[in-house]
Amino acid sequence: MAAEMTVDITKTFPSGFTLRARLAISLGPSTVLILFGPSGSGKTTILRCLAGLERPEEGRIRFISRTWFDAEQAIDVPPQERGVGYMSQDYSLFPTYSVAGNIGFGLGGLTADEKQRRVAESLTLLKLQGLEQLTPSQLSGGQQQRVALARAIARHPQLLLLDEPLSALDTPTRLRLQGELRHLLKHLAIPSIVVTHDWGEALALGDQMAVIGAGRVLQVGTPQEVFNRPNGEEVARIVGIETALQGRVRESVEGLATVEVAGVILHALAGDEVGPDVFVCIRAEDVVLAHGSAGTTSARNQLRGSVVDISSMGALVKVGLDCGFPLSAIVTRSAVEDLHLSLGMPLTASIKAGAVHLVPRRDAAFTA
Amino acid sequence: MNWIAIGVTLKLAMLTALLLVVIGLPIAYWVSFSRWRWKFLVESVVALPLVLPPTVMGFYILVAIGPHSPFGRLYTDLVGHPLPFTFEGLLIASVLYSLPFAVQPFAAAFDQVDRRLIEASWTLGVSRAGTFFKLILPMSVAGVVTGFVLSFAHTLGEFGVVLMVGGNIEGVTRTVSIDIYDEVQALNYAGAAMTALFLLAVSYLILLSVYAMNRKVWAVWPQK
Numbered sequence: 001m002a003a004e005m006t007v008d009i010t011k012t013f014p015s016g017f018t019l020r021a022r023l024a025i026s027l028g029p030s031t032v033l034i035l036f037g038p039s040g041s042g043k044t045t046i047l048r049c050l051a052g053l054e055r056p057e058e059g060r061i062r063f064i065s066r067t068w069f070d071a072e073q074a075i076d077v078p079p080q081e082r083g084v085g086y087m088s089q090d091y092s093l094f095p096t097y098s099v100a101g102n103i104g105f106g107l108g109g110l111t112a113d114e115k116q117r118r119v120a121e122s123l124t125l126l127k128l129q130g131l132e133q134l135t136p137s138q139l140s141g142g143q144q145q146r147v148a149l150a151r152a153i154a155r156h157p158q159l160l161l162l163d164e165p166l167s168a169l170d171t172p173t174r175l176r177l178q179g180e181l182r183h184l185l186k187h188l189a190i191p192s193i194v195v196t197h198d199w200g201e202a203l204a205l206g207d208q209m210a211v212i213g214a215g216r217v218l219q220v221g222t223p224q225e226v227f228n229r230p231n232g233e234e235v236a237r238i239v240g241i242e243t244a245l246q247g248r249v250r251e252s253v254e255g256l257a258t259v260e261v262a263g264v265i266l267h268a269l270a271g272d273e274v275g276p277d278v279f280v281c282i283r284a285e286d287v288v289l290a291h292g293s294a295g296t297t298s299a300r301n302q303l304r305g306s307v308v309d310i311s312s313m314g315a316l317v318k319v320g321l322d323c324g325f326p327l328s329a330i331v332t333r334s335a336v337e338d339l340h341l342s343l344g345m346p347l348t349a350s351i352k353a354g355a356v357h358l359v360p361r362r363d364a365a366f367t368a
Numbered sequence: 369m370n371w372i373a374i375g376v377t378l379k380l381a382m383l384t385a386l387l388l389v390v391i392g393l394p395i396a397y398w399v400s401f402s403r404w405r406w407k408f409l410v411e412s413v414v415a416l417p418l419v420l421p422p423t424v425m426g427f428y429i430l431v432a433i434g435p436h437s438p439f440g441r442l443y444t445d446l447v448g449h450p451l452p453f454t455f456e457g458l459l460i461a462s463v464l465y466s467l468p469f470a471v472q473p474f475a476a477a478f479d480q481v482d483r484r485l486i487e488a489s490w491t492l493g494v495s496r497a498g499t500f501f502k503l504i505l506p507m508s509v510a511g512v513v514t515g516f517v518l519s520f521a522h523t524l525g526e527f528g529v530v531l532m533v534g535g536n537i538e539g540v541t542r543t544v545s546i547d548i549y550d551e552v553q554a555l556n557y558a559g560a561a562m563t564a565l566f567l568l569a570v571s572y573l574i575l576l577s578v579y580a581m582n583r584k585v586w587a588v589w590p591q592k
Contacts, residue, residue: 053487079490086491092484096506105502106492155493 002026003064003159003191009049009056019056019215021046025208027159027191032182034202034223035195037212038238043195044089046212047161050193051086052079063159082159085152085190089164091144093136093151099123100132103151122150125184142173149181153188160185160192166201178204179360199227199241203279203359211235227281228326233313241357242284242318242328249276249358256353262325267300268356279359284318286355287329289339290348299350303327307345310336317341321349369562372539373547377524380455380543384462385520388470391463392515396474397500415468422465426532429461433533458534458541465529466519473518477511478504514578521574524567 007023019042027033035043048054050061052068055076061069068077079086094102103122107115123129126146136144145165152160165181166174182205185192196202202209202223209223211230218238219231227244230236247261249270257270261280268280288299305327309320317336321327327349331339339347399411417425433451434440444450451457481504489499505512527545534541536550544567551560 051487051491053491079487080493080495082491083493084491086488088484088488090484092482092488094485094488094503096503105489106494108494108498151488151492 002028004062005064006060006062007046007050009046009059009061009069011045011049011054011056017042017215019045021049021212021215021217023210023217023220025210025220028207029189029191030186031191031207032185032205033191033193034206034209035193035212036197036199036202036206036209036226036239038197041212041238042215043197043212044163047086047163047193047195050082050159051084051161052077052082053086083155083157085155085157085160087148087152087160087162087165089167091136091148091168093144093147095136098133098135099128099139099147102136102147103154105151106155118154118156122154125153125187126150141169142177145169145177149184153190157190160188160190162192162194164195164197167196167198175360181205182361199239199281200357200359203227203244203281204361211238213238224279240283241281242330243280243282243326244359245280245325247278247280247358249278257358259356259358264303264324266303266351266356267353268358269354270358277361279361281357281359282327282351282355284328284330286351287321287327288350289319289329289331289335289341290350291339293348297350298352300353301349301351301356303349303351305347305349307341307343307347310341310343321347323349369559369566370542370544370547373542373544373563374566376455376539376541377543377545380458380462381520381523383459384466384523385470385516387459387463388466388519389512389516392467392470392474392519393505393512395467396471396478396515397504399471399475400478414471417465418468422526422528423532425465426461426529429464429529430533433457433460452533453535453537453541455534455540458530461529461533462523462526465526466522469518469522470515473511473515474508477508477514480511481507510581513581517574517578521571524571524574 003026005023005025005027007021009019009021011019021042025033035046037043045054049056049069056069056071058071059069060067060071067075068082069075094105097105100119104115104119107118110118123132126149128143128146128150131139131143136147139147145168166177169177178201185205194205206223208220209226210220211218211226213234219226219235224244224246226235227239227241230239236242245261247259247266250258250260250265252270255270257268259266259268259278259280266280293302303323305321305323307319308322311318313330315333316330317333319329319331319341321329329349395414399407399414430452431437432439433443435444435450440451451460485503486499489503494502525545527549530541530543530546536542536546544563548560548563551563
């Protein structure tokens with residue numbers, strides 16, 4: 001059953017920043033909604049308003065059939081009664097409790113047996129067996145993150161709210177846990193809302209994505225839609241990746257991967273744990289255009305395509321190509337003149353293997 | 369050495385410190401967590417005993433609990449005798465006089481608790497009261513012990529307030545500091561010296577334990 005969520009809130013901060021967020025979305029039982037935006041855009045505040053930790057000045061928040069907040073009717077359901085699992089960026093583990101104590105902290109209303117069963121269940125789900133008696137300070141960053149998640153899900157919440165769940169980790173750990181987190185969120189069958197400013201994380205975790213900029217919800221769609229078809233310059237600037245495509249890793253040899261995208265073969269640098277299902281991400285700035293063949297260059301990818309769109313972005317021009325899949329390139333105005341670009345013109349697009357980013361996505365269930 | 373006076377003093381100090389834990393914790397919680405913009409008005413009132421001369425404190429307490437005040441009349445009607453110059457009256461005065469010595473360390477300890485931990489507890493369904501007892505209090509143990517010990521030590525040495533409110537009744541309100549004063553008045557320097565030494569040693573040991581136990585939380589000296 002889909003969970004309907006309606007958010008329409010206004011909150012002004014002493015600094016003068018105003019949050020005006022409107023969002024109506026239907027979350028399936030295991031939908032992961034990404035709130036994506038740069039720091040200071042208000043995405044964490046939206047999450048805190050959902051958790052009941054921050055009080056908007058105006059508006060309303062509804063989840064399924066329940067009103068969590070309504071300024072006009074003076075309804076403000078306290079965080080204790082919203083039934084959400086909330087995880088803050090720094091995990092907020094209780095230093096005076098063990099791992100098991102942290103996980104069982106919110107299970108006071110259950111019988112001792114049931115409480116123990118729930119703690120064991122969470123420990124198993126997050127592979128924390130054997131760490132029960134340690135204190136948070138004895139854990140690694142990745143373990144702390146898993147304890148915080150285990151604590152958030154132990155109460156069987158109806159919605160999970162995760163604020164930058166991976167940002168406190170070093171890059172190798174983050175990439176490893178990204179896949180695990182996606183797997184867990186899918187397995188739990190609890191809708192979740194994840195705040196992030198990392199486009200790789202958004203693609204790796206999200207089913208739906210809301211782009212937040214300057215306190216407003218700018219676009220909502222699947223991550224692929226949002227990345228490939230931003231609805232305006234602001235969103236395009238915020239997401240920073242113009243091309244994000246589903247691909248399949250064919251082979252990965254000595255750090256170089258061969259990926260198939262819509263029948264076209266691309267070469268990319270491969271990390272440790274890539275694939276088979278990946279998002280192939282290419283920044284428009286990294287695409288070099290040439291007439292005819294580009295000759296022998298160091299760029300590993302040379303794609304033949306034709307111009308389908310030319311749009312001006314001030315000093316720069318965004319060129320849309322059809323190479324068997326849509327590809328965006330950003331070039332200067334003078335380059336457009338030198339190449340005499342026009343719609344339908346055949347071109348060669350060169351991309352270095354290092355500029356083709358692969359974002360692993362553990363399940364094949366793409367929603368696009 | 370006047371063992372009776374020492375007994376009265378220890379009993380007074382212990383009861384005062386215990387009562388201050390009961391009264392001081394809610395006040396400190398409010399001081400630490402309230403977002404009321406006029407909060408400083410209450411904080412200043414709590415801190416008043418730090419700067420007021422004990423005789424001034426004692427005078428106002430005497431008037432407030434005396435048989436002519438509404439509270440004093442109510443007490444006299446209920447119990448049958450007025451409050452001034454009784455142990456109970458002295459206890460009330462001591463609690464008020466030592467209030468900042470308990471509330472300030474308590475509040476300083478609560479201030480140290482990361483608000484994000486408290487929010488995490490709320491989102492886990494734990495009530496505000498539950499969060500206080502399960503999370504905030506265990507994390508503030510050092511501050512609570514400090515407040516308890518400091519108010520105990522402060523009560524041991526009070527003089528002016530005791531004299532104003534309790535008088536000097538052997539076995540009831542004659543505390544160590546008053547006993548010392550009496551001995552000096554009677555030119556019994558040897559007796560005074562013994563009792564004074566006892567008070568000095570006890571006070572020093574108490575402060576020693578506070579500082580040894582806890583070098584971070586607010587103690588009797590401002591933080592560096």
